[in-house]
Amino acid sequence: MKEVIAIVRMNKVGKTRLALADAGFCRLTATKVMGRGKLLKDLSLLVKVNDENRDMMLESMLKGGRLIPKRMLTVLVNDEDVRKVVDTIISANKEGHIGDGKIFVLPILDVVRVRTGERGEDAI
Numbered sequence: 001m002k003e004v005i006a007i008v009r010m011n012k013v014g015k016t017r018l019a020l021a022d023a024g025f026c027r028l029t030a031t032k033v034m035g036r037g038k039l040l041k042d043l044s045l046l047v048k049v050n051d052e053n054r055d056m057m058l059e060s061m062l063k064g065g066r067l068i069p070k071r072m073l074t075v076l077v078n079d080e081d082v083r084k085v086v087d088t089i090i091s092a093n094k095e096g097h098i099g100d101g102k103i104f105v106l107p108i109l110d111v112v113r114v115r116t117g118e119r120g121e122d123a124i
Contacts, residue, residue, distance in 0.1 A: 001124065008073060010071055013030060089101075
């Protein structure tokens with residue numbers, strides 16, 4: 001089993017959730033988070049940022065890195081489904097702009113359903 005963690009823009013949660021459901025992955029957890037990526041060292045890279053985020057990113061760069069609201073989506077999947085989930089998240093979020101998001105894949109040692117005591121894949 002694997003845990004797929006995606007940090008995405010707030011306005012992409014609905015699209016991502018629907019894309020995952022259409023791909024057969026309707027179980028997920030969403031959390032409000034705050035964060036930021038690398039601080040841009042080259043202002044010319046702002047040309048590649050859409051208008052909606054340009055002012056926020058410029059302000060962030062000038063003030064030393066303001067935290068930006070994002071959503072963290074967590075999906076537990078079987079090993080063979082990781083690629084499909086990652087590709088689905090990318091297709092729902094990729095705009096080609098700085099801040100499109102990050103995806104992390106982590107191993108899960110065990111899962112236990114509290115109500116029934118089921119373990120492993122049966123508990124997902």
